Amino acid sequence: MVQPLPPLAWFRAFECAARHLSFTLAAQELNLTQSAISQHIRSLEHRFGCALFIRKHRGIALTDQGRRLLPEVANAINILRSASETLETPADKRLLTISVSTSLAQWYLAPKLKYFAEDHANLGLRIISKVWPDEFAGSKADVEIRFDAPGSAEPGSSRIGSNKIVCVASPDLVEQTREMSPETIAQFPLIQVLGTSDSWTRWSAVRGYGGGLNITCNVESHGAAVDFARSGTGIALTSYLVAAPSLIDGSLIRLEQQDMQAHDGYYLTIAQNENVVQAEAFSKWLQAEIRQAEIAAEALSTG
Amino acid sequence: MVQPLPPLAWFRAFECAARHLSFTLAAQELNLTQSAISQHIRSLEHRFGCALFIRKHRGIALTDQGRRLLPEVANAINILRSASETLETPADKRLLTISVSTSLAQWYLAPKLKYFAEDHANLGLRIISKVWPDEFAGSKADVEIRFDAPGSAEPGSSRIGSNKIVCVASPDLVEQTREMSPETIAQFPLIQVLGTSDSWTRWSAVRGYGGGLNITCNVESHGAAVDFARSGTGIALTSYLVAAPSLIDGSLIRLEQQDMQAHDGYYLTIAQNENVVQAEAFSKWLQAEIRQAEIAAEALSTG
């Protein structure tokens, strides 16, 4: 059975106090109070069942045991400190490469990445925007967020966002805020996103609409669909998470209370490498932004 | 400024997991849960800002950084473990020498030391009883408890007990439990402790009694005074802490509600050596026993 070693903090307190022959000076060096040092030393002595220092008025002296322990502890601490310093990459030399769908680049990274960057001032960021999933192959990014079908996603990836498909349009185009029927929606010019099965055809089936569809515009991404919709080109059937910022700022409005469950979605993968911690930080930050945007958009549509 | 090192527990978790290539096996070896190991590794990776392991299904592999860190950490841990083992004296080879006044030996250690010994089963105890303070000189005991005057006590010693002097006698001798006046007390044979200024003379002065004193018996210690008082030889003026056990068991009763503040007392000194921790443990135990006895005796006298 492995006997637990004392905490490193106790060893450090001991080594530092022994070097200074002073608890007070050791406290200053280690950014603790003299009380903390005193307690650490005492705990170490209790743990070993022997005194390491002789307490004198205005100072301390090492006992024989303390003298024997000191070089060993100093050596071990030096090894750990050196190893730690070797391992730590200076933050200002680190570059995080993020390969992301243009939709998310446009509607989340462009307007918001500066906030992440502020919190990670010494972290370099390299953003690569891509449209099609196969463009990501061999890209060697630390973080990848690609738009893909469930079965095609990378092993170890996780889906992000609420997985909703919504009908949105510029308020100028539709000139009303009441819920629209599928029949009315179908009368407008429609914007279709290519490369996904979440299409107007699927929308018709889900809504039980059997009439014609006036698809006048095909775009390559949800981000583009949002762009065109904002300019009044037509009604877009698009990803809620991509549309959320525009719903929040009023550039777009939802035309149906009911949303459609998305088949395809955004999948995030983190490379297991020396940047994994930064990649996870970015991933968490982005997903928080998305969630926040979706919640805010939701609040608007029900307020 | 010294950057704090990660806790040793994190390093140990890392080293052990790296050696086993398994968090689960590392947990078994270190007597933790797999969850604890996982969290330690994760914390270490966050601390260093890089991954140390590549997680695979059913196992882990070291990253380049992990491979670099492992020998350094393993070395440091081995140094600390070896140093710790060298320093720890096997408990069953330790002998605590206690040099103590016969009064305390007789009335506290003889009846109660077995309880301390039970809690410290592997600690040898050597009790040396002494009467006169000068007998302690050069005794090289780990703990000394000598009866002394305040000014003569060893530097660094601390006084123990409540510092009260009381009049006690066997209930058979005085045949009453009512408070006795000084005049009545003085009619009885009196037992005097030699070598202390807390004498019947001082008692007379404190009580404002100007008559004669019937001192028929002089003894060399408070413990002996208690002994003689128990056998009905006379009324003893003695230390409350020494008399407390006899007051508790009813062998003696107090004759005055008011006690006299002691001038002399029992002074405890702990040698600063490799037994300091055990000496302190003993010291605390004994003082707790004394306090407990005095409190119990007090409760009886006011109940």
Place this chain on the structure above:
DNA sequence: TCATTGGCATTAGTATTGCTAATGGCTTGA
């Protein structure tokens, strides 16, 4: 002689950390 100073010891209280239990996710093998 006495007040001051400096340094260690101790305690109480609070914040932080360490750990377990429970559960989820994922891949592999039967």
Place this chain on the structure above:
DNA sequence: TCAAGCCATTAGCAATACTAATGCCAATGA
């Protein structure tokens, strides 16, 4: 298809770390 094995994560609680405050003591200087 399902069980098994292993890592990841979360919630909750116990244990620890630390500070602030204070006590004690001896040396020093006025």
